[in-house]
Amino acid sequence: MANISDIARMAGVSVSTVSRVLNNHKYVSEEKRAAVQKIMNEMNYTPNKNAVDLIRGETKMIGVIIPYNNNQAFDQMLHGVLNKSVERDYSITVLPTKYNKAKEIEYLAMLKNKLLDGIIITSRSNNWEKIIPYTNYGSVVSCEYTDHPDIGCSYIDRYASYLDVFQYIKSKGHVNVAFTTARGIESISTQQTIGAYKEIFGEINSGYHISHCYSMDDGYDAGQKLLSLRERPTAIYANGDEVAGGIYQYARSIDYEIPKDVAIIGQENQPIGIGLGLSSIDHQLIKVGEQAFDLAVNKSKQKMKIPYHIIHRLSI
Amino acid sequence: MANISDIARMAGVSVSTVSRVLNNHKYVSEEKRAAVQKIMNEMNYTPNKNAVDLIRGETKMIGVIIPYNNNQAFDQMLHGVLNKSVERDYSITVLPTKYNKAKEIEYLAMLKNKLLDGIIITSRSNNWEKIIPYTNYGSVVSCEYTDHPDIGCSYIDRYASYLDVFQYIKSKGHVNVAFTTARGIESISTQQTIGAYKEIFGEINSGYHISHCYSMDDGYDAGQKLLSLRERPTAIYANGDEVAGGIYQYARSIDYEIPKDVAIIGQENQPIGIGLGLSSIDHQLIKVGEQAFDLAVNKSKQKMKIPYHIIHRLSI
DNA sequence: CTGAAAGCGCTAACAG
DNA sequence: CTGTTAGCGCTTTCAG
Numbered sequence: 001m002a003n004i005s006d007i008a009r010m011a012g013v014s015v016s017t018v019s020r021v022l023n024n025h026k027y028v029s030e031e032k033r034a035a036v037q038k039i040m041n042e043m044n045y046t047p048n049k050n051a052v053d054l055i056r057g058e059t060k061m062i063g064v065i066i067p068y069n070n071n072q073a074f075d076q077m078l079h080g081v082l083n084k085s086v087e088r089d090y091s092i093t094v095l096p097t098k099y100n101k102a103k104e105i106e107y108l109a110m111l112k113n114k115l116l117d118g119i120i121i122t123s124r125s126n127n128w129e130k131i132i133p134y135t136n137y138g139s140v141v142s143c144e145y146t147d148h149p150d151i152g153c154s155y156i157d158r159y160a161s162y163l164d165v166f167q168y169i170k171s172k173g174h175v176n177v178a179f180t181t182a183r184g185i186e187s188i189s190t191q192q193t194i195g196a197y198k199e200i201f202g203e204i205n206s207g208y209h210i211s212h213c214y215s216m217d218d219g220y221d222a223g224q225k226l227l228s229l230r231e232r233p234t235a236i237y238a239n240g241d242e243v244a245g246g247i248y249q250y251a252r253s254i255d256y257e258i259p260k261d262v263a264i265i266g267q268e269n270q271p272i273g274i275g276l277g278l279s280s281i282d283h284q285l286i287k288v289g290e291q292a293f294d295l296a297v298n299k300s301k302q303k304m305k306i307p308y309h310i311i312h313r314l315s316i
Numbered sequence: 317m318a319n320i321s322d323i324a325r326m327a328g329v330s331v332s333t334v335s336r337v338l339n340n341h342k343y344v345s346e347e348k349r350a351a352v353q354k355i356m357n358e359m360n361y362t363p364n365k366n367a368v369d370l371i372r373g374e375t376k377m378i379g380v381i382i383p384y385n386n387n388q389a390f391d392q393m394l395h396g397v398l399n400k401s402v403e404r405d406y407s408i409t410v411l412p413t414k415y416n417k418a419k420e421i422e423y424l425a426m427l428k429n430k431l432l433d434g435i436i437i438t439s440r441s442n443n444w445e446k447i448i449p450y451t452n453y454g455s456v457v458s459c460e461y462t463d464h465p466d467i468g469c470s471y472i473d474r475y476a477s478y479l480d481v482f483q484y485i486k487s488k489g490h491v492n493v494a495f496t497t498a499r500g501i502e503s504i505s506t507q508q509t510i511g512a513y514k515e516i517f518g519e520i521n522s523g524y525h526i527s528h529c530y531s532m533d534d535g536y537d538a539g540q541k542l543l544s545l546r547e548r549p550t551a552i553y554a555n556g557d558e559v560a561g562g563i564y565q566y567a568r569s570i571d572y573e574i575p576k577d578v579a580i581i582g583q584e585n586q587p588i589g590i591g592l593g594l595s596s597i598d599h600q601l602i603k604v605g606e607q608a609f610d611l612a613v614n615k616s617k618q619k620m621k622i623p624y625h626i627i628h629r630l631s632i
Numbered sequence: 633c634t635g636a637a638a639g640c641g642c643t644a645a646c647a648g
Numbered sequence: 649c650t651g652t653t654a655g656c657g658c659t660t661t662c663a664g
Binding site for chain 3: 329330331332333336342343344345348367370371372373430
């Protein structure tokens with residue numbers, strides 16, 4: 001495979017001249033430019049981007065840290081990032097952590113290794129203290145709010161959103177309200193959900209919070225548990241429309257009417273929610289991803305709040 | 317940021333020695349190794365992977381070409397790839413083409429540029445002739461069958477699957493059968509659908525094939541068109557469960573019973589299909605992705621067929 | 633066991 | 649407008 005000096009030799013010019021035509025510099029005579037161009041075509045030459053990156057110290061590559069690669073919410077953010085990356089001619093590499101701290105740090109090190117220009121963290125497992133040092137090597141933007149000045153944020157005000165939903169559920173006359181979350185209390189999002197719940201409804205009835213719900217199947221199981229409780233909830237807030245869909249399935253399987261016997265509201269406005277007519281709260285995760293990409297590329301440390309919307313359908 | 321020679325100087329050894337401890341070579345005295353290790357820790361040093369890649373000519377990075385970044389089918393394959401990549405310690409970069417030929421070639425050039433060790437093509441827009449030359453620079457594996465010896469394949473026998481489904485629909489007594497596809501006849505998949513259809517049912521009634529269906533909304537529109545036909549189809553085969561879901565929605569909106577008034581069958585066994593009780597044909601796209609990853613990493617040019625399954629629910 | 637030196641392929645002053 | 653030259657940060661012979 002030919003390299004720049006082969007081309008230079010064959011075109012009868014110096015490597016700098018070849019480099020100049022490669023980078024569209026002015027001050028190259030038309031003849032030489034043409035000659036070089038011709039040889040490059042003949043040899044089917046392409047510059048070794050690795051060498052270019054090495055010297056430039058920049059890769060036009062952004063990494064996206066996602067905990068799971070099979071979660072609708074993270075997928076949506078990833079899609080947002082991807083949307084923008086195409087426009088701006090960046091490449092995106094996906095970095096799945098499964099919430100493994102060491103893995104996460106390993107990915108962050110790619111910044112230091114000069115493999116990535118920036119990293120977008122959709123969800124993290126390390127403390128910010130562990131992460132901050134890496135901001136010296138490239139931009140790191142978070143899809144969760146943090147007031148740290150070195151971190152750009154494209155986030156949704158989850159707490160406000162949870163508060164809103166619970167308020168909405170309450171306004172519909174519900175008192176016995178249950179909810180599901182993805183992770184346990186180690187997760188900030190779960191903590192916020194619990195906080196908001198308590199603010200609106202007070203203490204959480206035993207059995208009203210079911211964690212580790214990711215899929216429809218998990219939702220189904222959660223539905224079963226919840227609807228078997230002696231003091232059965234009249235409304236359930238699910239952490240995603242698929243989970244909500246599973247709950248719906250179970251409820252229907254025991255001939256409950258929605259929302260008469262049990263009200264259900266999900267999150268992220270996904271197809272299954274549309275199909276089943278489930279109310280949902282749309283956090284506009286695609287926009288979150290798009291904005292995150294912009295922040296990363298512009299090395300901006302701004303805090304951008306993305307608005308959420310409650311989608312009213314008939315399940316509550 | 318410290319580099320290898322800084323470390324060497326500070327540890328009082330040569331760069332080669334540092335390089336040796338970096339790469340776990342034997343024949344380094346314990347004292348020197350310890351000294352180097354110590355300085356590396358103090359300086360918080362990590363090697364510049366770009367420089368390493370440059371000299372090694374290998375990146376441990378695989379690219380995945382997908383046409384759209386918001387299509388469930390391609391997402392599933394991507395997830396399969398991601399699953400395996402974590403295990404094998406590879407990074408995955410996502411390359412969205414929107415079926416733009418030039419973009420696709422640009423991505424293939426990354427192989428030549430030494431940015432990628434291999435590329436997985438989930439769907440292509442260029443002819444194989446345009447693609448083959450790039451197999452000289454890294455492994456390229458396809459998620460569509462091709463007999464070209466230089467291309468590894470992890471594929472589903474789409475034609476057989478379409479034949480099977482249409483046969484199944486026919487066995488249920490349907491004669492007026494419509495279907496939807498994503499792309500128009502420029503797409504191989506569409507061509508195969510049409511071919512299989514004709515083999516089972518003969519000519520296609522005018523209006524029975526609706527293309528450019530990607531989302532639920534598209535499905536809804538397709539349902540509307542199809543069910544307004546004078547000779548209305550009694551069964552519809554949708555190219556995905558979300559599209560099927562849209563059709564279902566429309567059918568229900570005009571009070572049709574499924575499958576009594578119209579039978580519906582989708583593809584890929586997605587949540588919405590489960591939620592709506594739609595029969596589906598599961599092409600096991602995640603497995604396709606996993607297998608594709610293995611082929612790419614092993615630089616294998618094998619042809620691996622992944623089996624599909626019909627999921628029987630009550631919509632047909 | 634260790635170090636010097638020659639690159640990997642390319643860019644960017646610098647001096648014409 | 650063009651060529652020379654010195655690196656970018658690392659690996660790998662080749663001699664000790």
